Amino acid sequence: MSKDFRLRRGTPADSRAAFELSIAAVGDLMTRQNHPMKIDAESFWKVLESYLSHLAVHAAEWWLAEDPSDRSLVGHARSLERGGLFELSEFFVRPGFQASGLGKQLIDRVFPKGRGEVRVIIATNDVRALARYYAAGTVARFPMATLSAAPKPAPSCELEVVAANPSDVAVFAELERAVVGYPRDADYPWLFREREALLYRRHGRAVGSAFFSKTGLGPVTSLEPADQRAILLDLENRAHAAGLEEMSLSVPMVNDVAVAHLFGRGFKIDGPLQFFMSNRAFGHFDRFLAFAPAIVL
Ligand SMILES: CC(C)(COP(=O)(O)OP(=O)(O)OC[C@H]1O[C@@H](n2cnc3c(N)ncnc32)[C@H](O)[C@@H]1OP(=O)(O)O)[C@@H](O)C(=O)NCCC(=O)NCCS
The missing domain is CATH 3.40.630.90 (Aminopeptidase)
Structure with a gap:
């Protein structure tokens, strides 16, 4: 599989493909952790479509990575800003393309060091994600649980x-x-x-x-x-x-x-x-x- 990427900004038309990529990355993470995902992608899209469309318009930064051979999405990262609060909302690389530096290129664009009075991430427990988040100057403060x-x-x-x-x-x-x-x-x-x-x-x-x-x-x-x-x-x-x-x-x-x-x-x-992380x-x-x-x- 090609490891060359083309990075570009996201647009509202990319919402569905970015969502599919997120589900593929989270599904793979859960499988790696012996925790099979019970989410049905089609019904979850119906739940999230409106909010993801909102984020597509209100993101502080949104970058995608494409595989130049077929223009399929291999990476998706987005941040938002509420006054001085700067939050990484999504960060996903397609399984098979992970752990080769693409995540770093994306997070450097959407969550640059020094931006934001407080820098926040609700993080998965993925070791690759946690490594990138510490490098981005955030620290795990407490766990978050879905109850x-x-x-x-x-x-x-x-x-x-x-x-x-x-x-x-x-x-x-x-x-x-x-x-x-x-x-x-x-x-x-x-x-x-x-x-x-x-x-x-x-x-x-x-x-x-x-x-x-x-x-x-x-x-x-x-x-x-x-x-x-x-x-x-x-x-x-x-x-x-x-x-x-x-x-x-x-x-x-x-x-x-x-x-x-x-x-x-x-x-x-x-x-x-999950982990609540902040600078x-x-x-x-x-x-x-x-x-x-x-x-x-
Ligand atoms: C998180 C994610 C986007 C990162 O993208 P990526 O392309 O894999 O990331 P990179 O290759 O740029 O960086 C991975 C880092 O993890 C480090 N790493 C890998 N395994 C590690 C481990 N067991 N302990 C500590 N660090 C580890 C690597 O060394 C690398 O850091 P380095 O560049 O400083 O050496 C991607 O792995 C992913 O989609 N994960 C599943 C979805 C997910 O959990 N997303 C987070 C949502 S909050």
């Missing part, structure tokens, strides 16, 4: 729950600024369009937020860690009422309140752990759940 369960009816929420609309975006941004440090301004229009936006209030004051949909949950913020129990019960109730067979959350494992609560509700760790410590991840499916913070 999944069949939702059960739950006691009603002790917080006031308000169905929010885009005019409330500043409240969501303020909560995320308090918890993570960086609001995701470019993503709120997508989140408000594709997910139910929920604000949780006590005595009229917003103390938490969440985004809910049948195909994905999060991000979830809470000013106080303890309020996550009420928020998670509300989300589980919604998932049960919506008839979901399974709900999944992307949970920082330093979030002891959420992990203990979800284990108590029968949630199980689903698939391999420096920041944010309050004991009161935060990431965007799910677990692609970005």
Whole structure:
């Protein structure tokens, strides 16, 4: 197989092929780790298509590598920027082309050293990926787990729950600024369009937020860690009422309140752990759940 690559920028028309490449790389990783992948690519594409189309337009950098012999994709890497937060969102090389330096060429383009106040990666446990991420100046801070369960009816929420609309975006941004440090301004229009936006209030004051949909949950913020129990019960109730067979959350494992609560509700760790990596410590991840499916913070 040819080991020469042609690098070019990605365009929205590349979304499907880049997705297929990601699935091939993750499937191969799982097989190498004796953890056969249970994802059906066609149904997962339906879940992710809208979000990947959004990333295609809002990426900070997006580069692809092609095999010049047949122009098939052999590499795909993308980053996004939320103010000073710079995140590597995707990084994949086709099995058979890995471990020969293509990953380095891609990551040097999409996640250049020195860019971003905080540099973040939600990393797989692939040794090749981890080597590249340390070289890019990030350090593993804590594991992330996807926790999944069949939702059960739950006691009603002790917080006031308000169905929010885009005019409330500043409240969501303020909560995320308090918890993570960086609001995701470019993503709120997508989140408000594709997910139910929920604000949780006590005595009229917003103390938490969440985004809910049948195909994905999060991000979830809470000013106080303890309020996550009420928020998670509300989300589980919604998932049960919506008839979901399974709900999944992307949970920082330093979030002891959420992990203990979800284990108590029968949630199980689903698939391999990931690592939260960053160039420096920041944010309050004991009161935060990431965007799910677990692609970005
Ligand atoms: C992660 C990935 C994109 C990297 O691309 P790649 O072309 O394989 O990467 P490179 O060849 O540029 O670099 C691999 C590095 O891993 C190092 N490496 C390989 N095995 C290693 C091990 N067991 N321990 C430590 N480092 C190791 C190599 O030495 C090389 O580093 P070097 O260039 O400093 O010597 C690719 O391997 C991949 O698609 N993996 C599966 C999907 C995945 O997990 N993606 C990450 C999503 S967050």
